[in-house]
Amino acid sequence: MGRTPQEVRFSGPCRAAPKSDTNAPVSKHYSALALARHALDPDMPWPKAWESPEPKSSYDVVIVGGGGHGLATAYYLAKNHGITNVAVIEKSYIGSGNVGRNTTLIRSNYMIGGNTAFFEHSLKLWEGLSHDLNFNCMVSQRGQIVLAVNPVQMDVFARRGNIMRLNGIDAELLDAGEVRKLLPYLDWSKDARWPICGAIMQPRAGTVRHDAVAWGYARAASALGVHIIENCEVTGFVINDGKVSGVETSRGRINAGKVGIAVAGHTSHVAKMAGLKLPVESHILQAFVTEPIKPIVDNVISWGAELFYLSQSDKGGLVFGGHIDGFNTYTQRGQFNRIQTVAECAVSLMPFISRLRMLRHWGGIQDMTPDGSPFISRTPVRNLYLNGGWCYQGFKATPASGWTYSHTIAHDQEHELVRDFALDRFEKGRELDEFGLGNWTYKQ
């Protein structure tokens, strides 16, 4: 079967290669030598990064959703658990979803049990990811600085920092003078609306190139034998006697021993096909980029009010965001009042931003759960697993999510790092409420 033009165009980071087709060679190992070889022969197209096989009729495991979490899960199923007869079913092309829509931050500055170990494991996996995948994910540990604008916040940060350090996570408390040395461009004037008292910093936090994460996991999973099926939408589940045995797709039925859902944003929508009603609402989160400027913001800066945070991309644009819009929607169009609020946060912290033009803004749909924490869990349907409900924290969780979800699927038992991410935690009174950031912002 011939490939559609779209498949060729979006087949990975090598998409400039015009002669790419199903039979084209797949790249083996990326290295400086390979780069030099290609530099010397500009006519030679880069080989494809991953295979585009026809779907088989049956797999041991089918992952629904080819985003960061789905691809990472497939990769660790093959690498950690030796399960290579796996298909990742993606309704569009790899990199088209929320993995390319987030603001690329990684951090593990969590405080409560159930979160600390999981997110620290994720950060450790980020630190070695480029080598593990043989793909440069441009992991940049530039440090995250969370600003305090009153003395009480400094007390809260001291407590948070101590708990983080007890859990082996790096944290440093900075006084106002130290913050001013690092971030001289903040509003330090006497009449600043938010006088900065200090900050808590996680030096190992930072940013990652998010497209590279999708491409790197896809390439590494494909090299281990995982089938990545793009442009194929799951339209239903085959369930008999409370047990799943396959999925219906736009390209026909695919049988599966086990099925894992990893479609955050549309988790309710997909789970409904399996008869599940979940503690999830879909909300829009907006993000913003200014016109590119010369390097000025060396770290990730965030600020508790309105969940405002900001970093500078390698292209020079200031990337920032804030809260969700506040009502459930699947449209990827943000509301203007949220743009205004976030812009006001930016200008009140960094007055120079008022002179920059906003280049782009976009919205992504994310699962919001009542306690603001995710699910990596078995479901009431046997052999059907759920990964979703990531709220604001999906991207930074990607490696540990794949690591623990693959374990959960392989052993039919939740990994010890995600025991608190169970789907039935609300029934059992075990909410995991780190920040009070559920979907009920409108009821607070």
Add this chain to the structure above:
Amino acid sequence: MMLPCPHCGDRDVSEFRYGGDASKQRPQHGTGDLQTWHDYFFLFENPKGPHTEYWQHVLGCRRWFKLARNTATNEIGEVVS
């Protein structure tokens, strides 16, 4: 997005507070079954399509009303009540 307040007419969404799914039926007082309360409180239909929901014109006349909106398009329908 403009919302049709039954009292004030079309006003910007920034003047309103969202109140959640209006199709949910609160269990009767005295219902002791925890599963019923769990399902009412924690589970969401979260449809991609037609949705009936509560809004309050909190920065205007402060009236609560029920509105039909399509969550796939944000198309605003009728004020239900």
